[in-house]
Amino acid sequence: MAPRSSLAVPCEVPVLAVCFLACVATGLELSVNNHAADFSFSTMLGPPVSLSCLVQNSSQAEELLWYRGDGQVDLKDGNKVNVSNICVSPVTESDNGVTFTCKLARDKSVQVSVLLDVQFPPQLSGEESLQIEEQKDVTMSCNAKSNPQAQTAWYKNNNSLTLEQNRYQLYQTSEVFQLSIIKVQKSDNGTYTCVVKSPLGEGRKDFHLIVEDKKPVFPKEAVIAAVVVVTVTVLFGIVARKDKIFKVW
Numbered sequence: 001m002a003p004r005s006s007l008a009v010p011c012e013v014p015v016l017a018v019c020f021l022a023c024v025a026t027g028l029e030l031s032v033n034n035h036a037a038d039f040s041f042s043t044m045l046g047p048p049v050s051l052s053c054l055v056q057n058s059s060q061a062e063e064l065l066w067y068r069g070d071g072q073v074d075l076k077d078g079n080k081v082n083v084s085n086i087c088v089s090p091v092t093e094s095d096n097g098v099t100f101t102c103k104l105a106r107d108k109s110v111q112v113s114v115l116l117d118v119q120f121p122p123q124l125s126g127e128e129s130l131q132i133e134e135q136k137d138v139t140m141s142c143n144a145k146s147n148p149q150a151q152t153a154w155y156k157n158n159n160s161l162t163l164e165q166n167r168y169q170l171y172q173t174s175e176v177f178q179l180s181i182i183k184v185q186k187s188d189n190g191t192y193t194c195v196v197k198s199p200l201g202e203g204r205k206d207f208h209l210i211v212e213d214k215k216p217v218f219p220k221e222a223v224i225a226a227v228v229v230v231t232v233t234v235l236f237g238i239v240a241r242k243d244k245i246f247k248v249w
Helices: 004-026 220-240 242-248
Strands: 029-032 039-044 049-056 064-068 083-088 099-104 107-119 127-133 138-143 151-156 168-172 176-181 190-198 201-212
Touching: 029 099, 029 107, 039 049, 049 064, 049 099, 049 107, 064 083, 083 099, 127 138, 138 190, 138 201, 176 190
Parallel strands: 039 107, 127 201
Antiparallel strands: 029 049, 049 083, 064 099, 099 107, 138 176, 151 190, 168 176, 190 201
């Protein structure tokens, strides 16, 4: 005789079948700008971007939701059913890498996402003057943010900068490019130029570095001692002359 446990297997089949048939019966899909799957949308700074979400194979009114990242977008009543449009205007650097997602309100697993790829050249220009004492450290920093990511380089007096070990330090992220000089010397005087290049353009910024003579440093203890000596001397002088002062009065 077959064990009773074997009877449990067929019981699971109708459940799976019902779920499968329900999914086939609804057949609901969403599309955004004619894309039924997640996609990336490339654009430039400035001009607005329009995203249109449409319910496919719908036999009834279906409410739609839009999200920017994790936050829900506030939609007007006439912009929620079966078709929903949003507009990003103007497109800025902060929109780069942001995901916009359209979801079916009654089943949020039905969704299509759009990743904004906002392309822009380096936004770098101008100049800056720096005055620093000898033997102190100095850091020059420039904005290297761009999309696609830019190539960066430092120049001194229009010549490629030769990095001396233990004196020059470079720090770079996708947004910042820094040059640090450790214990500056008179020979470090000059104009340092940060150059940021991408396929969309080039940016540069000049730093005019002036190294000043090191100021003499007086020991704190010596200064305090001198003040004490002067104070005591003055007090003794007053005490020594007090008799003459009283006689005058």
